[in-house]
Amino acid sequence: MTLLLLTCSIYILLLSQSHFIGACPSVCSCHGPNVDCSNRGLQTIPPGIPRNVFKLELQFNNLSIIRKDDFKTFRQLRILNLQDNQIHTVDTDAFRDLISLEKLRLNGNKLNHLADGTFSSLKQLQRLDLSSNQLRAVKKGMLQGLQAIDNLQLDHNEITCMEAEAINGLNRLEIIRLHDNQFVCDCRLLWLAKYLKLHPFLGLNARCQDADTLSHKDITSLMDDEKQCNSMDIDDIDYTCNVPVCPYPCTCFNGVVDCKDKDLVEIPRNIPDTTIELRLEKNRISEISPKIFSHLKKLRRLDISNNLISTIYPDSFTGLKSLNSLLLNANKLVCVRDDTFRGLEKLSLLSLYDNKLKTLVNNTFAPLKNIQTLHLARNPFICDCHLRWLNAYLREKKIETSGVRCAGPRRMAKRKFGVLNDRRFRCRSRIEFEQTAYSNQCEVQCPKGCTCDGTTVICRGLQLQEIPNDIPAFTTALHLQDNLIKRVSRDGSFRRLRSLRTLDLRNNRLEEIDDDAFDGADSLNELFLSDNNLNVITPQTFNGLKNIRTLMLRTNKLTYIKNDTFADMDALKTLSLHDNRIKCIAPGSFDRLRSLSALDLLSNPFVCNCHMQWLKSWLKQSNIVTGYPKCMSPTKLRNIPIVNLTDDDFVCNPVELDTCDVSYPNHCPQNCSCYNHIVRCSHAHLRQIPYDQMPLDTEELYLDANDITEIPSELTNRLVYLIRIDLSYNKLRSIQANIFSNLTRLETLILSYNKIRCLESTSFKGLKNLRILSLHGNEISTIPDGSFNDLTSLSHVALGGNPLYCDCHLGWLSSWIKTDYVEPGIARCAGPPQMANKLLLTSPIFFFQCHNESESNRYLQKCDPCLNEENPCANNGSCRALSIETFTCNCLPGYHGERCENLIDACFDNPCKHQARCQTLSDGRFKCHCSSGFTGYRCESNIDDCFYHRCQNNGTCVDKINDYSCTCPTLFTGKYCEKKLNWCEENLNPCNNNGRCITKTSDYECECSLGWGGVNCTENLNDCSNHACQFGVCIDGLNGYTCKCDVGFTGKYCEIAPQLKSSFMKNISNISPTRCSSDVCSNNGICYEESSNMLRCRCYPGFIGNRCVMLKSIHSMTNDSYMKLPKPNVYPRSNITIVFSTTQNSGILVYFGYLGHLVAEVFMGRIRVSYDVGNSPGSVMFSYDTVNDGSNVSSFLLSISSTQTYKNEVIRIASSSYDSSTILAQICSSNSLCRSLIKNIG
Template sequence: FSITAKEQYFIPGTEDTRLNNACNSDPVCPPKCRCESNVVDCSNLKLTKVPEHIPSSTSELRLNNNDITTLEATGAFKSLSQLKKIIRFTLLTQRFSLYSNLSNNKITEIEDGAFEGASSVIELHLTANQIDSVRSGMFRGLEGLRMMMLRNNKISCVHNDSFTGLHNVRLLSLYDNQLTTITPGAFDTLQALSTLNLLANSFNCDCRLAWLGDWLRSRKIVTGNPRCQRPGFLKEIPLQDVALPDFRCDEGQEESSCVPRPQCPSECTCLETVVRCSNKHLHALPKGIPRNVTELPVIVPAAALPHSRSQCSPTTIARERPCSCAQAVLALEALMEVAVLPGGHSGLAVSRYLDGNQFSIVPKELSGFKYLQLVDLSNNRINSLTNSSFSNMSQLTTLILSYNSLRCIPKMAFGGLHSLRLLSLHGNEISELPDGIFNDVTSLSHLAIGANPLYCDCRLRWLSDWVKTGYKEPGIARCAGPQGMEGKLLLTTPAKKFECTGDVDPEVLAKCNPCLSSPCLNQGVCQSDLMEIYRCSCPPGFKGKNCETALNACVSNPCANGGTCRVDEEEEGEYICKCPLGFEGPTCQTNADDCEDHDCENGATCVDGVNNYTCFCPPYYTGEMCEEMEDVCAPERSPCKHQSTCLITPTGPKCVCSPGYVGDDCSVDYNDCGDHRCQNGAQCIDELNGYSCVCHQGYSGQLCEVPPSPLSLCELADCQNNAPCVERGGRALCQCPPEFGGPRCEKLVSVNFVDRDSYLLLSDPKNWPQANITLQVSTAEDNGILLYNGDNDHIAVELYQGHVKVSYDPGSQPGHAIYSTETINDGQFHTVELVTYDQMVNLSIDGGLPTTMDSFGAVRTLNGEAPLYVGG
């Protein structure tokens, strides 16, 4: 007993368990399928495609009775090296959203290479489908196949390329198809064929089948006796029994090829691979469009085209034969009548024109056309895209969506379009695009986005930067807002201009958030819907796009002010309101006017109420109807002031004022100074029923009419600072205290300091820096400030170790200083004299020889605005 290195990791039958070895991260069994003893049964599950994650040890795969429409070339069989049998693809087509009558169709297409990697499969059952032709590419990868069951399909012809590569097939069943002819050599590639079933077919035994009778007789591998059905004289005659001369053709029918001709929908006209379905008022894509279609061209007058094409110019389109285009085109432009793209399309189609129709959304079936290179959906009514509108179109290079009604595009609408080079969004209603919407379109070199109301605030700055990289936009797109950005080009406007300076226009926000404007009425709930812009979920009793229509006319309580609603039995959807007293109108919205016949008196104002009215009385009247006059002169209500007399009159109270008062209520004291007789500038003071005069100094009398007596010389001298005055020689002399001087002793000439921290501040020294300052100093201190002036550049006089030091610092120049030879800190009074003149300073102590400091060079003038400090 031995085991190889490869075999030791696989033991047949282990993969039918639900829990796999911890080292195996692959799923053991596809969801909903049943797995047992290497058999994967996925039948009767309504699958639409071959499931993923099929166990690699699978030897039999059952996919019968599902909803798979197309067997795609996904490489699903490349990992199934143990697969031996694929049981009956009895595949029902999936339902399309519009036509339920397509639900019972069967599989029609197997993509080339769908079985790549399935070289171990020995049995393939494709019974009971609607396969109408076979080609070698369908079965590429089935080199080990031994049994092929193609029973009960619609195959009409077998040609010499149908089974190329199937060297090991031993049993081939074409029972119950629609075979009419078989090309000579059709089975030559089936070198191992030993059993062939051709029964239940409609063979046309003309000259093209003459070879088959001899071949069947020589090979002896046919099951039963396949019989002729045409021409009439050979009907039901076994093929092997027909004499060679009876296999004859009419003149012109000798062609031996049976390569399938493209079928053509009845609504269209076909020429080779060109199918025309223009202006047919289609509501669905016609059935039976050929798999290899390359063009479905449109015949449109040149003047009717909105813009020219690089492949087909307007002047060449309107002609009898289709124009020759450089690449495949799917054009769905100027669509007038079509609501959705119908079913029955082929994943192999790479070009299509369906003009003269009307699309409001991108048909979801488009995603099945994997080989499309150009899609033109211009001149439609498409108002929105979804993230799956163009899914699976990895080969798409040109997408034209111009002249539609696009308002909002989701971020992943162009996801996966790696080959896209040209995108036209021209002529829509787009105001903004999400950042990152072009992340997947790495090949995009041309973007047409002109004729859109672009809102160029900071949220669209990324687009401006993006189009400037490689000049992807030709300089046509312009901004429509916000204010200040109107008309500016997206390509050339600096990115810094894209600013968010205020609230965004609500109409712009509503394009991608239509619920922002609260369109749903009657408490309906708004939900964004890419297909319908928005959708309202209406509360019970309402319907309509905006929940505006009431199912029961009374459900919205239309009667106001407590009115009772009753459904009108004569008019559908109408109601009748029974109003309470005091209200009238269709919905009881009007309060009846009870003031039309009121009894208010004395000019009172009538105010309407509910089934009543109220009288608002004018001043001085009271009562329900304002019929009584009030006692306005009662003590607590009289308006008269200052003991005035109150009189009742028809117009209200009247005041008779006491002497000295005036005004309607006698509150104003009469100003007796209005015509006073005070003299000599005297001030008049108003008093009750009179006035008095306040005289200036020296004047007297009731009216200040008596002038003052003459003043003495000393009274006129005005000596200040408490200086006494004496008259000598006919003039007044002010005797100043020691520290004051001047004619009136108004000048401070000396200051005595007693406290050690005392100082004198002169805020405006005269003639500084030309000055003569003398200080009487008595101190025992060694150091201290005697005088200081300046801020940045200063002069200072100070005690330094008992000597007098004068220093001068001009700021940018080196400082200067001089010292006295004498010391003055002996407690005696010393005279310090300082003379300054421009750049020169003289210092003298007690009248001795001066010490001079002369500043050489350019010296700044000292700051005369800085205060001068003495002492401190």
């Protein structure tokens, strides 16, 4: 017995091994699930490696690049060894399918850079060895997704910097090796010092180099510099690792990246940000990807000449703000879009020399504001009307230096651009016009019906039933909302759309998303799925969306959320589940969403039983949930926010059905079985097809032996992946038109043994892949000509067991069968008598004749009721067939109804308008008797009563119902405008405030009394517009004004300054108030208190003194005005200063006439002073210079005396500008006094 068991085990093992050995690559050796391709000198991954390989050894070869499809579908691979090769590049998606990988060795290679997300799919990876490479930095996204890793080896690299977020989430690390790198001891590594201090067994012997002393020290010693780092401005510390890495196999020096002649097939993606010049010439690059240079803000020269470039995307040159030279010569360009060079405002040199361009769309070079040199020669330009603009452009700019010439049409061949007359560039025919008319629609055509704007594709509201498969590969935003899409299938279409960032599928009919449907959409940030019919999401639904940030599932039919529904969506920030049918959420459903900042759970019918108790606590602790989700059941908790419940409220009733069962539904109708895309509902007693309960990916559907009477259109619209349908042994009576048109994959259709009587000519339209059609055992007598036209792949049709009536109407079928012999010779004719029992296949075509028309019609009546001898339409209505067994009746006048059975009452809906009376006539006619003022067939028109109006004096007639009125012009009134008005009559006088009315020919005029103005004397004139108030406010009155004087001023015009008594002046200094008040400072002075509790006054301009009571100066801007001053005290000294400007030759400045006189005036342009005090003859003096030039002049009249007499008197006249002072004249009563004054005050 033991021997027998051992033999069986060996046999099973041999079977397993033979499976792998049979698929083993010839250059490798295979041992069961292990494949050894090591030390073979391989330069590429060998083809033919089994998909279910467990361990793959590729070490010690010459591999240089790991491409994205090298390990495709290796989902069971656990160990991968790539050590000691020449690997310098790993594509971002190279490890995408290695979901079971546990150990990966990449040590001993030439890696200097790894893109973010390279390892994001390796959720099971436990050991990663990157030692002995040339890595220079570890950025935060490089190790993303390695949540299970416990052994990470980064030693023996050239790492100088490591970002803090790089190892976030690597919570299982037991070994991390960082020694033998080139870490720089600065504040950027302070986080790592803390980390290694906290985990003393990790990163042993990790050292960094001091920038000052060049000595090495343990990284943990940086803890001593924590205070110094904390005191630094955070902006002074760059916590990111901006280490320039030169892409392989290029060379980099002093801002120049040289990739010339390196056999590159694509542009490297890790070009340093600091690049100034990029050389990519003489490679095999075929396209310039969207935004490939967007980070190169400093790039000035770009050379991509001598490549194979045929495709330039709209955003290929985005971000190149500093570019001034672009060389695209010697490529394969056939088209350049009008927005290709958008944003290249600094470009001065552009070379498109030696390409395959036939035309260029107008404004192609419009964005190039600084273009100076343009090379366009050696292109096969067709010089028609579409290139007229280019000829004018080159003639005006004179920037083309390569001698571009025309290649066609023949009349323009070898003609040079820029010198030809624009009229030579013309399109002689429509063919010639269309040859280059759409030149701006370049590399990828926009999907049919959609619009493309740059990298945005809009296919909104086009009744699409599936996502188009011709979306341009450069698309970044795809708008598919408002369509009829039911399913997002797993067809790999998103692997092409590597740049897609936004996908909008709102308001469709989505019911299912295949697992891994979004595989390859790595760049997708926003996914909108609101307003659909999604009822389930599996853990694999959103596989591949590792960078998704916004997910909108609002208004769907989701009923539950499991704790793995949103797994592996670390970047998700916004999630909306608003308005679904969610009853229960499993604990921990949102724990993996570490970046989640906004969650909407409102408008869901939550069942608040014991399974939901966790949610209450979670909601209280979380601050990311919008609003307050409420309970829907049990009844006592309805509409109560979940956070307001107590733990005792969450109770499960053992006798009730557990509505919180969150297991995935079966998606299979009752009494049916569903497995592996096959649905079997045979003998299920079905009367209708439960199409809405069947999986969308159903391929085989068995509905035989039921009681189904009709095929709903929803079935074929929903299950579009059907390959086989069996509807035999049911009760179908007919097959509707176009019912199968959506089933383009259908290969087998079995409709045998039903009660089918009728077929439409389009019943089988669209079934181009149908191979087998069975209509055996039905009641079909005739088949419309052309019913099988679309069945181009048909190999077998079963028509036996039908009462076929083989007259002239069925002759086409016999000929069609004989063409390809798709009918095996079973179908027989049932009539007419001469054709009874004859085989359809072998009967000659001339046997199919129509001898008895009535007999033929009797069979045709089965499907067309209009052929009945008795007209189905009553009252001689005409019958018109619509579809199988359905018709409509066109009734004669006077009758209505489905079959014209009812007599029409023409007045039933009262067709007459405006209260007219309706009279019924024969044959469904009627007559309207109109009310006064209306006419027309239905009394719809108002009679124009203005036709014979009597309005006079140009009055306007206004029509009314059975009447009219007159709108009169000015000065006329009366019913017919027959009376003329006199505005100045007593009862009409419009002049107010005693104004006098004066009648004119067609108007009037008001002569207003004093103080009033306006058309009707209603406006009080502003008498203050030219007032004379000096130190006060003008108050307007009626025909006059008054002056409200400032404090202390009097006079009609406030011209008299306040007079202060000497006693008051003597004692005012003794007044010493203790606090500032309004009466301390006079004349609007401002009171303030000094530190010594003394009160001071800051005087208003023109006043001086301790309390601002002395008038110092007066200002006036009014010409020909005078100022009256009180008697001044001129002894022993006085000063009168006048500042003025004038262009007149004469005018008085000052007159003083008390006990003598003093006059200062402008006389003949100079200042003249006349002075007489009575002790001698009067004196006159003039200024040296003229003062009537319009400039400002300051005149000082100084009176100085040593005694109280008029002796020893000095009068000085001086003129002063803003920067100097000049003595104009001086009169002295004694020379000695004058000399002393000049010395003291001159």
